[in-house]
Amino acid sequence: MPVSLTVTDLSLRKGYNLLISKLNVSISSGEAVSLTGENGVGKTTLLRTLAGFQTPESGAICATENDVQIESDIWWSQHVHFLGHHDALSPARTVAQELEFQASYLGGDVTKVAPLKLQTLMDLETRYLSAGQKRRLSCARLLMARRVLWLLDEPMAPLDVAHRELLAGLMQAHLAQGGMIIAAVHDALPFATRGLRLERPAREVAGV
Amino acid sequence: MTAPSLLSASVALLKRDLGMTLTRGGGPLLAVGFYITLMAMIPLSVGPDTATLSRIAPGVTWLCLALSSLLSLERLFERDYDDAVFDLLRLGPLPLELVALLKCLAQWVGTGLILSILTPLVMIILGAAPALALIGLVAALLGSLSFALIGGIGASLALGARKGGVLMALLVLPFYVPPVIFGAGLMQAAQISASPLQALAFLSAYALFALALAPIAMGAALRSALN
Numbered sequence: 319m320p321v322s323l324t325v326t327d328l329s330l331r332k333g334y335n336l337l338i339s340k341l342n343v344s345i346s347s348g349e350a351v352s353l354t355g356e357n358g359v360g361k362t363t364l365l366r367t368l369a370g371f372q373t374p375e376s377g378a379i380c381a382t383e384n385d386v387q388i389e390s391d392i393w394w395s396q397h398v399h400f401l402g403h404h405d406a407l408s409p410a411r412t413v414a415q416e417l418e419f420q421a422s423y424l425g426g427d428v429t430k431v432a433p434l435k436l437q438t439l440m441d442l443e444t445r446y447l448s449a450g451q452k453r454r455l456s457c458a459r460l461l462m463a464r465r466v467l468w469l470l471d472e473p474m475a476p477l478d479v480a481h482r483e484l485l486a487g488l489m490q491a492h493l494a495q496g497g498m499i500i501a502a503v504h505d506a507l508p509f510a511t512r513g514l515r516l517e518r519p520a521r522e523v524a525g526v
Numbered sequence: 527m528t529a530p531s532l533l534s535a536s537v538a539l540l541k542r543d544l545g546m547t548l549t550r551g552g553g554p555l556l557a558v559g560f561y562i563t564l565m566a567m568i569p570l571s572v573g574p575d576t577a578t579l580s581r582i583a584p585g586v587t588w589l590c591l592a593l594s595s596l597l598s599l600e601r602l603f604e605r606d607y608d609d610a611v612f613d614l615l616r617l618g619p620l621p622l623e624l625v626a627l628l629k630c631l632a633q634w635v636g637t638g639l640i641l642s643i644l645t646p647l648v649m650i651i652l653g654a655a656p657a658l659a660l661i662g663l664v665a666a667l668l669g670s671l672s673f674a675l676i677g678g679i680g681a682s683l684a685l686g687a688r689k690g691g692v693l694m695a696l697l698v699l700p701f702y703v704p705p706v707i708f709g710a711g712l713m714q715a716a717q718i719s720a721s722p723l724q725a726l727a728f729l730s731a732y733a734l735f736a737l738a739l740a741p742i743a744m745g746a747a748l749r750s751a752l753n
Contacts, residue, residue, distance in 0.1 A: 371616065372753045395619050404610030410550050415542075422538035423618050425531060459614070 321383045321397070321466050322346035323368075323498065328377035330363050337363055339519035341377070345512075347466070350489070350499040352507055355516035361502035362402070364516070365469045368500065369400040381467075400469045405456040409445035416444060417458055426463030433488065434458055449476035457485060460492070468492065470501040483508070535619045539628050546605070547598075547636030557637045558644065561594040565648045580653035584662065584713030587649050591666060591709075592702045594641055595673035599698070600691045602633050602681040603748065612752050623745035630678040630740065638670030654717070661716050665726065668733045669705045675736035676701045682747035704732050 323345050330338040337360030345351055353361045366372050368379060370390065381388045381397070388397065407416055413436060421428040434454050444452065453476045460468055468489070474482050486508045489499055501507065547553060568586055569579060603626075606612055615625050645666035646659035654662070680698035684690030712725035 366753075369613075369617065371613070394617060398617055400613055400617055402610055402613050404613070406610045406614040408546065408605065408609055408611060410546070411542075415545075419538055419542045420614065423535045423542075423615075425535065425619065 320347045320496070321381065321388075321498065323467060324380045324382070325368075326378050326380070328364075328367070328379065329375040330360060330367055330372070331375040332360070332363055336375070336519050338516065341516075343514060345498050345500065347496040347498060348493050350493055350501065350507070350509070350511040351514050352511040353500060353502040353514050353516065354504070359516045359518060361516060362471055365400065365471050365500065365502055366402075368467075369398055369469050370394040371400075397465050398467045398469065399460050399463075399465045400471075401456055401460070401473060402471050403475070405452045407444040407447075407452060407455060410443055412441055412443050413447070413455055414440040416455065417462075420459045421462050424459060424463040426459065428462055430461045431458040433461065433484065450478055450481060453477055454481060457488070461488065466497050468497065468499045468501075470499065472503065473501055474503065474505065474507075532619055536624065536628055539615070539620065539625065540632055543629050543632035544635060547632055550601075550605075554637050554640045557594050557597050557641060560597055561590055561641055561644060562648070564590045564593065565652065568652065576653050580655070581717075583649050583652035583654040584658070584717065585710040587645055587652070587662075587666075588669065588706050588710045588713070590648075591641055591645060591669060592673060592699075592706055595638060595670060595677060595702075596695050596698065598633065598637050599677040599681045599694060600684075602629060602678060603685050604681075607685055607752070612748075616752070621745065622748055623741040626678060626682060626744035626748055627741040630674050630744070633678075634671055634674035638674045639667070642666035642670045649713075654713075658713065658716050661722055661726075662713060665709050665712050665729060668726075668729045669709045672705045672729075672733045672736045673702060675733075675740040678740055679743045679747065682744040682751065685748065685751040705729060708732065 325341060325343045328338060328341040329336065341364070343351070353364065355361055363372065367374050370393075379390075381390075381393045411419075417428050417431065417436070420426070434457060436455060436458065439447065439451060439455070444455065447455065453473070457473070473485060477485060489507070490509050493499065499511075501511075565587070572578060572582065606615070616622060618625075620628075642663060646662040649662050650656050650659060677694075677698050679701075680694040683697060684694040687693060708725050708729040712722045712729060715722045715725055
Protein backbone atom coordinates (compact mmCIF):
# COMPACT_ATOMS: atom_id res chain seq x y z
CA MET A 319 0.00 0.00 0.00
CA PRO A 320 1.80 3.05 -1.23
CA VAL A 321 1.64 6.00 1.11
CA SER A 322 2.68 9.49 0.17
CA LEU A 323 3.03 12.83 1.85
CA THR A 324 2.58 16.07 -0.06
CA VAL A 325 3.53 19.48 1.27
CA THR A 326 2.11 22.41 -0.69
CA ASP A 327 3.10 26.07 -0.37
CA LEU A 328 4.17 25.61 3.22
CA SER A 329 5.33 28.73 5.07
CA LEU A 330 6.62 28.58 8.60
CA ARG A 331 7.16 31.40 11.01
CA LYS A 332 8.91 31.33 14.34
CA GLY A 333 8.15 34.43 16.35
CA TYR A 334 8.45 37.25 13.79
CA ASN A 335 10.95 35.37 11.62
CA LEU A 336 9.75 33.83 8.43
CA LEU A 337 11.79 30.64 8.25
CA ILE A 338 10.40 28.81 5.27
CA SER A 339 8.43 30.33 2.43
CA LYS A 340 6.29 28.43 -0.06
CA LEU A 341 7.94 25.04 0.30
CA ASN A 342 6.67 22.35 -2.04
CA VAL A 343 7.85 18.80 -1.57
CA SER A 344 6.37 15.39 -1.96
CA ILE A 345 7.62 12.02 -0.77
CA SER A 346 6.23 8.56 -1.25
CA SER A 347 6.83 5.00 -0.01
CA GLY A 348 10.42 3.84 -0.17
CA GLU A 349 11.89 7.33 -0.43
CA ALA A 350 14.22 9.17 1.92
CA VAL A 351 14.79 12.92 2.00
CA SER A 352 17.87 14.48 3.59
CA LEU A 353 17.13 17.91 4.90
CA THR A 354 20.20 20.15 4.86
CA GLY A 355 20.87 23.81 5.46
CA GLU A 356 22.80 26.08 7.77
CA ASN A 357 22.05 26.31 11.50
CA GLY A 358 18.83 28.10 12.30
CA VAL A 359 17.39 27.82 8.81
CA GLY A 360 14.36 25.90 10.08
CA LYS A 361 15.13 22.19 9.70
CA THR A 362 13.88 21.30 13.16
CA THR A 363 10.87 23.62 12.84
CA LEU A 364 9.94 21.94 9.55
CA LEU A 365 10.22 18.48 11.11
CA ARG A 366 8.14 19.54 14.12
CA THR A 367 5.51 20.99 11.80
CA LEU A 368 5.39 17.75 9.83
CA ALA A 369 4.93 15.93 13.15
CA GLY A 370 1.93 18.15 13.89
CA PHE A 371 3.50 19.94 16.86
CA GLN A 372 3.31 23.36 15.24
CA THR A 373 0.72 24.93 13.01
CA PRO A 374 2.14 26.29 9.77
CA GLU A 375 1.71 29.96 8.87
CA SER A 376 0.12 28.87 5.59
CA GLY A 377 0.07 25.90 3.25
CA ALA A 378 -1.07 22.33 3.56
CA ILE A 379 0.35 18.97 4.59
CA CYS A 380 -1.58 16.08 3.11
CA ALA A 381 -0.99 12.35 3.52
CA THR A 382 -2.59 9.81 1.21
CA GLU A 383 -2.74 6.04 1.13
CA ASN A 384 -3.69 4.52 -2.24
CA ASP A 385 -4.75 8.05 -3.27
CA VAL A 386 -7.20 8.25 -0.35
CA GLN A 387 -6.49 11.04 2.08
CA ILE A 388 -5.60 9.97 5.62
CA GLU A 389 -7.23 12.07 8.33
CA SER A 390 -4.60 14.14 10.09
CA ASP A 391 -5.37 12.87 13.61
CA ILE A 392 -5.00 9.28 12.48
CA TRP A 393 -1.92 10.15 10.45
CA TRP A 394 -0.10 11.61 13.45
CA SER A 395 -1.22 9.09 16.03
CA GLN A 396 -0.59 5.96 13.96
CA HIS A 397 1.76 6.65 11.08
CA VAL A 398 4.47 9.05 12.25
CA HIS A 399 7.53 8.66 14.46
CA PHE A 400 9.44 11.76 15.51
CA LEU A 401 12.94 11.61 16.96
CA GLY A 402 14.11 15.02 18.09
CA HIS A 403 17.54 15.97 19.39
CA HIS A 404 16.16 15.53 22.88
CA ASP A 405 15.66 11.84 23.44
CA ALA A 406 12.27 11.86 25.24
CA LEU A 407 13.58 9.75 28.12
CA SER A 408 12.88 10.29 31.83
CA PRO A 409 16.21 10.36 33.66
CA ALA A 410 15.01 8.51 36.76
CA ARG A 411 13.51 5.51 34.99
CA THR A 412 15.35 2.41 33.86
CA VAL A 413 15.84 1.37 30.24
CA ALA A 414 13.53 -1.62 30.74
CA GLN A 415 10.78 0.60 32.20
CA GLU A 416 11.05 3.08 29.35
CA LEU A 417 10.90 0.33 26.72
CA GLU A 418 7.93 -1.31 28.37
CA PHE A 419 6.06 2.00 28.66
CA GLN A 420 6.75 3.01 25.06
CA ALA A 421 5.70 -0.40 23.77
CA SER A 422 2.36 -0.37 25.54
CA TYR A 423 1.74 3.34 24.91
CA LEU A 424 2.45 3.18 21.18
CA GLY A 425 1.01 -0.30 20.77
CA GLY A 426 4.28 -1.96 19.80
CA ASP A 427 6.18 -5.15 20.42
CA VAL A 428 9.17 -4.84 22.73
CA THR A 429 10.89 -7.93 21.32
CA LYS A 430 11.48 -6.17 18.01
CA VAL A 431 14.20 -3.93 19.45
CA ALA A 432 16.75 -6.77 19.63
CA PRO A 433 18.94 -5.37 16.77
CA LEU A 434 19.78 -2.35 18.93
CA LYS A 435 21.61 -4.55 21.47
CA LEU A 436 20.17 -2.88 24.57
CA GLN A 437 20.17 -6.04 26.74
CA THR A 438 23.19 -5.04 28.83
CA LEU A 439 21.66 -1.64 29.63
CA MET A 440 18.24 -2.84 30.78
CA ASP A 441 18.66 -2.19 34.52
CA LEU A 442 20.35 1.19 34.20
CA GLU A 443 18.50 4.43 34.84
CA THR A 444 18.56 6.46 31.66
CA ARG A 445 20.45 9.34 33.28
CA TYR A 446 23.52 7.06 33.47
CA LEU A 447 23.51 6.44 29.71
CA SER A 448 25.88 8.20 27.33
CA ALA A 449 24.44 10.37 24.57
CA GLY A 450 24.96 7.58 22.04
CA GLN A 451 23.31 4.98 24.23
CA LYS A 452 20.36 7.31 24.79
CA ARG A 453 19.98 7.76 21.06
CA ARG A 454 20.04 3.99 20.54
CA LEU A 455 17.34 3.64 23.20
CA SER A 456 15.16 6.28 21.57
CA CYS A 457 15.58 4.54 18.21
CA ALA A 458 13.91 1.54 19.87
CA ARG A 459 10.47 3.04 19.32
CA LEU A 460 11.06 3.19 15.58
CA LEU A 461 11.36 -0.58 15.59
CA MET A 462 8.81 -1.64 18.20
CA ALA A 463 5.83 0.09 16.60
CA ARG A 464 5.88 0.08 12.83
CA ARG A 465 4.96 3.48 11.44
CA VAL A 466 5.39 4.55 7.88
CA LEU A 467 7.00 7.99 8.24
CA TRP A 468 10.14 8.56 10.31
CA LEU A 469 11.00 12.18 11.06
CA LEU A 470 14.56 12.20 12.34
CA ASP A 471 16.45 15.22 13.62
CA GLU A 472 20.21 14.62 13.40
CA PRO A 473 19.77 10.89 14.04
CA MET A 474 23.45 9.99 13.60
CA ALA A 475 25.01 12.83 15.58
CA PRO A 476 25.89 11.11 18.89
CA LEU A 477 26.42 7.58 17.52
CA ASP A 478 29.76 5.83 17.01
CA VAL A 479 30.82 4.36 13.65
CA ALA A 480 29.47 0.85 14.29
CA HIS A 481 26.10 2.13 15.44
CA ARG A 482 25.86 4.60 12.56
CA GLU A 483 26.14 1.63 10.24
CA LEU A 484 23.55 -0.24 12.29
CA LEU A 485 21.07 2.66 12.16
CA ALA A 486 21.71 3.18 8.45
CA GLY A 487 20.92 -0.50 7.93
CA LEU A 488 17.68 -0.17 9.89
CA MET A 489 16.72 2.91 7.88
CA GLN A 490 17.35 1.08 4.61
CA ALA A 491 15.29 -1.88 5.81
CA HIS A 492 12.47 0.53 6.68
CA LEU A 493 12.61 2.04 3.18
CA ALA A 494 12.65 -1.43 1.60
CA GLN A 495 9.42 -2.20 3.46
CA GLY A 496 7.76 0.84 1.92
CA GLY A 497 8.56 3.34 4.66
CA MET A 498 9.46 7.00 4.28
CA ILE A 499 12.19 8.94 6.04
CA ILE A 500 12.74 12.67 6.34
CA ALA A 501 15.98 13.34 8.19
CA ALA A 502 17.72 16.59 9.05
CA VAL A 503 21.43 15.91 8.60
CA HIS A 504 24.75 17.69 8.31
CA ASP A 505 26.74 14.66 7.09
CA ALA A 506 25.20 12.82 4.16
CA LEU A 507 23.47 9.55 4.98
CA PRO A 508 25.37 6.48 3.70
CA PHE A 509 22.70 5.51 1.20
CA ALA A 510 20.92 7.17 -1.68
CA THR A 511 18.54 9.91 -0.58
CA ARG A 512 16.88 12.86 -2.20
CA GLY A 513 18.43 16.11 -1.02
CA LEU A 514 16.38 19.08 0.09
CA ARG A 515 18.39 22.16 0.93
CA LEU A 516 16.63 24.83 2.93
CA GLU A 517 17.59 28.45 2.24
CA ARG A 518 16.66 31.57 4.08
CA PRO A 519 13.81 33.36 2.30
CA ALA A 520 14.80 36.64 0.65
CA ARG A 521 14.08 39.75 2.69
CA GLU A 522 11.33 41.03 0.39
CA VAL A 523 9.54 37.68 0.65
CA ALA A 524 9.91 37.76 4.39
CA GLY A 525 8.24 41.16 4.36
CA VAL A 526 10.84 42.79 6.58
CA MET B 527 -0.13 -0.97 11.22
CA THR B 528 -2.59 -1.78 13.99
CA ALA B 529 -4.22 1.02 15.89
CA PRO B 530 -2.82 1.18 19.41
CA SER B 531 -5.60 0.69 21.90
CA LEU B 532 -6.77 3.72 23.86
CA LEU B 533 -7.28 1.71 27.00
CA SER B 534 -3.89 0.02 27.13
CA ALA B 535 -2.19 3.32 26.32
CA SER B 536 -4.10 5.06 29.12
CA VAL B 537 -3.23 2.33 31.59
CA ALA B 538 0.43 2.48 30.56
CA LEU B 539 0.56 6.26 31.01
CA LEU B 540 -1.25 6.13 34.34
CA LYS B 541 1.12 3.45 35.61
CA ARG B 542 4.19 5.37 34.48
CA ASP B 543 3.05 8.66 36.02
CA LEU B 544 1.92 7.06 39.24
CA GLY B 545 5.29 5.36 39.57
CA MET B 546 7.04 8.67 39.01
CA THR B 547 4.80 10.56 41.46
CA LEU B 548 5.41 8.00 44.17
CA THR B 549 9.16 7.70 43.78
CA ARG B 550 10.73 10.88 42.47
CA GLY B 551 11.91 13.69 44.71
CA GLY B 552 10.54 12.30 47.97
CA GLY B 553 7.17 11.59 46.38
CA PRO B 554 4.13 12.12 48.58
CA LEU B 555 6.29 12.49 51.71
CA LEU B 556 6.98 16.10 50.81
CA ALA B 557 3.30 17.10 50.74
CA VAL B 558 2.48 14.94 53.77
CA GLY B 559 5.34 16.43 55.77
CA PHE B 560 4.27 19.95 54.83
CA TYR B 561 0.66 19.21 55.76
CA ILE B 562 1.47 17.75 59.15
CA THR B 563 3.96 20.47 60.02
CA LEU B 564 1.43 23.14 59.11
CA MET B 565 -1.17 21.46 61.30
CA ALA B 566 1.26 21.16 64.19
CA MET B 567 1.84 24.93 64.05
CA ILE B 568 -1.83 25.79 64.53
CA PRO B 569 -2.08 24.98 68.27
CA LEU B 570 1.18 26.86 68.72
CA SER B 571 -0.19 29.98 67.06
CA VAL B 572 -3.77 30.09 68.40
CA GLY B 573 -3.08 28.53 71.80
CA PRO B 574 -3.92 25.11 73.22
CA ASP B 575 -7.48 25.96 74.35
CA THR B 576 -9.48 22.85 73.35
CA ALA B 577 -12.76 24.66 72.86
CA THR B 578 -11.28 27.13 70.38
CA LEU B 579 -9.28 24.45 68.59
CA SER B 580 -12.17 22.08 68.11
CA ARG B 581 -14.27 24.95 66.73
CA ILE B 582 -11.71 26.03 64.12
CA ALA B 583 -10.21 22.59 63.38
CA PRO B 584 -12.34 21.69 60.31
CA GLY B 585 -11.93 25.08 58.65
CA VAL B 586 -8.22 25.32 59.24
CA THR B 587 -7.72 21.76 58.01
CA TRP B 588 -9.26 22.75 54.70
CA LEU B 589 -6.93 25.70 54.35
CA CYS B 590 -3.93 23.45 54.98
CA LEU B 591 -5.21 20.89 52.50
CA ALA B 592 -5.48 23.58 49.81
CA LEU B 593 -1.95 24.87 50.49
CA SER B 594 -0.42 21.38 50.57
CA SER B 595 -2.07 20.55 47.25
CA LEU B 596 -0.17 23.44 45.66
CA LEU B 597 3.23 22.01 46.54
CA SER B 598 3.90 19.42 43.88
CA LEU B 599 1.90 21.07 41.12
CA GLU B 600 4.88 22.77 39.55
CA ARG B 601 6.37 19.44 38.58
CA LEU B 602 3.18 18.02 37.11
CA PHE B 603 4.08 18.79 33.50
CA GLU B 604 7.51 20.37 33.85
CA ARG B 605 9.57 17.17 34.04
CA ASP B 606 8.14 15.74 30.86
CA TYR B 607 8.35 19.14 29.20
CA ASP B 608 12.06 19.43 29.98
CA ASP B 609 12.78 15.84 28.93
CA ALA B 610 10.80 16.29 25.67
CA VAL B 611 8.66 13.29 26.63
CA PHE B 612 5.68 15.22 25.25
CA ASP B 613 7.11 14.64 21.73
CA LEU B 614 6.51 10.96 22.32
CA LEU B 615 3.18 11.37 24.10
CA ARG B 616 1.70 13.59 21.38
CA LEU B 617 2.34 11.02 18.65
CA GLY B 618 0.56 8.34 20.65
CA PRO B 619 -3.08 7.33 20.47
CA LEU B 620 -4.32 9.62 23.26
CA PRO B 621 -5.42 13.20 22.64
CA LEU B 622 -3.46 15.77 24.62
CA GLU B 623 -6.52 16.50 26.77
CA LEU B 624 -6.63 12.90 27.96
CA VAL B 625 -2.87 12.80 28.52
CA ALA B 626 -3.19 15.87 30.76
CA LEU B 627 -6.18 14.46 32.64
CA LEU B 628 -4.40 11.14 33.29
CA LYS B 629 -1.33 12.99 34.55
CA CYS B 630 -3.54 15.00 36.92
CA LEU B 631 -5.25 11.88 38.21
CA ALA B 632 -1.92 10.13 38.79
CA GLN B 633 -0.73 13.19 40.70
CA TRP B 634 -3.95 13.18 42.74
CA VAL B 635 -3.61 9.52 43.68
CA GLY B 636 0.02 10.12 44.61
CA THR B 637 -0.56 13.17 46.83
CA GLY B 638 -4.19 14.34 47.15
CA LEU B 639 -5.55 10.94 48.04
CA ILE B 640 -2.94 10.44 50.74
CA LEU B 641 -3.57 13.92 52.17
CA SER B 642 -7.32 13.20 52.19
CA ILE B 643 -6.82 10.01 54.16
CA LEU B 644 -4.79 11.98 56.69
CA THR B 645 -7.39 14.74 56.97
CA PRO B 646 -9.87 13.09 59.40
CA LEU B 647 -6.95 12.01 61.55
CA VAL B 648 -5.56 15.52 61.72
CA MET B 649 -9.00 16.98 62.47
CA ILE B 650 -9.44 14.64 65.38
CA ILE B 651 -5.96 15.40 66.71
CA LEU B 652 -6.90 19.09 66.65
CA GLY B 653 -10.00 18.29 68.68
CA ALA B 654 -12.85 17.76 66.24
CA ALA B 655 -15.39 15.12 67.25
CA PRO B 656 -14.47 11.61 65.99
CA ALA B 657 -17.99 11.31 64.58
CA LEU B 658 -17.00 13.81 61.90
CA ALA B 659 -14.25 11.54 60.53
CA LEU B 660 -16.24 9.87 57.76
CA ILE B 661 -17.88 13.00 56.36
CA GLY B 662 -14.51 14.74 56.69
CA LEU B 663 -12.86 12.05 54.57
CA VAL B 664 -15.52 12.20 51.83
CA ALA B 665 -15.31 15.98 51.70
CA ALA B 666 -11.51 15.94 51.59
CA LEU B 667 -11.51 13.42 48.73
CA LEU B 668 -13.83 15.60 46.65
CA GLY B 669 -11.94 18.75 47.58
CA SER B 670 -8.48 17.41 46.83
CA LEU B 671 -9.72 16.14 43.45
CA SER B 672 -10.92 19.66 42.60
CA PHE B 673 -7.61 21.08 43.83
CA ALA B 674 -5.65 18.65 41.64
CA LEU B 675 -7.67 19.37 38.49
CA ILE B 676 -7.80 23.16 38.89
CA GLY B 677 -4.12 23.02 39.83
CA GLY B 678 -3.44 21.17 36.59
CA ILE B 679 -4.88 24.11 34.64
CA GLY B 680 -2.53 26.45 36.49
CA ALA B 681 0.44 24.15 35.91
CA SER B 682 -0.23 23.94 32.20
CA LEU B 683 -0.64 27.72 31.93
CA ALA B 684 2.61 28.39 33.77
CA LEU B 685 4.51 25.79 31.74
CA GLY B 686 7.51 27.20 29.98
CA ALA B 687 7.73 30.23 32.28
CA ARG B 688 10.96 29.88 34.25
CA LYS B 689 10.27 29.62 37.96
CA GLY B 690 6.55 29.59 37.27
CA GLY B 691 5.72 28.28 40.75
CA VAL B 692 4.63 31.55 42.35
CA LEU B 693 2.79 32.64 39.23
CA MET B 694 0.97 29.35 39.30
CA ALA B 695 -0.02 29.68 42.96
CA LEU B 696 -1.38 33.14 42.18
CA LEU B 697 -3.38 31.83 39.23
CA VAL B 698 -4.74 28.82 41.05
CA LEU B 699 -5.53 29.99 44.58
CA PRO B 700 -8.61 32.09 43.70
CA PHE B 701 -10.14 28.99 42.15
CA TYR B 702 -9.42 27.02 45.32
CA VAL B 703 -11.80 29.35 47.19
CA PRO B 704 -15.12 27.62 46.32
CA PRO B 705 -14.07 24.14 47.53
CA VAL B 706 -12.64 25.69 50.68
CA ILE B 707 -15.93 27.54 51.34
CA PHE B 708 -18.10 24.50 50.65
CA GLY B 709 -15.77 22.09 52.41
CA ALA B 710 -15.39 24.16 55.55
CA GLY B 711 -19.13 24.98 55.47
CA LEU B 712 -19.89 21.31 55.24
CA MET B 713 -17.79 20.57 58.29
CA GLN B 714 -19.44 23.40 60.25
CA ALA B 715 -22.87 22.07 59.35
CA ALA B 716 -21.85 18.58 60.44
CA GLN B 717 -20.46 20.01 63.69
CA ILE B 718 -23.80 21.55 64.69
CA SER B 719 -25.62 18.44 63.44
CA ALA B 720 -27.31 20.29 60.58
CA SER B 721 -27.68 18.49 57.27
CA PRO B 722 -24.39 18.62 55.34
CA LEU B 723 -26.10 17.54 52.12
CA GLN B 724 -26.32 20.97 50.54
CA ALA B 725 -22.63 21.72 50.97
CA LEU B 726 -21.74 18.20 49.86
CA ALA B 727 -23.77 18.68 46.69
CA PHE B 728 -21.96 21.94 45.94
CA LEU B 729 -18.58 20.33 46.61
CA SER B 730 -19.38 17.44 44.27
CA ALA B 731 -20.68 19.83 41.64
CA TYR B 732 -17.43 21.77 41.75
CA ALA B 733 -15.37 18.58 41.44
CA LEU B 734 -17.44 17.51 38.43
CA PHE B 735 -17.17 20.98 36.93
CA ALA B 736 -13.39 20.81 37.27
CA LEU B 737 -13.35 17.31 35.80
CA ALA B 738 -15.23 18.52 32.74
CA LEU B 739 -13.41 21.81 32.23
CA ALA B 740 -9.84 20.94 33.20
CA PRO B 741 -8.98 18.58 30.31
CA ILE B 742 -10.11 21.11 27.68
CA ALA B 743 -8.27 23.99 29.34
CA MET B 744 -5.11 21.94 29.96
CA GLY B 745 -5.13 20.64 26.39
CA ALA B 746 -5.31 24.14 24.96
CA ALA B 747 -2.66 25.52 27.32
CA LEU B 748 -0.29 22.60 26.67
CA ARG B 749 -0.70 22.94 22.91
CA SER B 750 0.31 26.57 23.05
CA ALA B 751 3.22 25.92 25.43
CA LEU B 752 4.59 22.93 23.55
CA ASN B 753 4.30 24.05 19.91
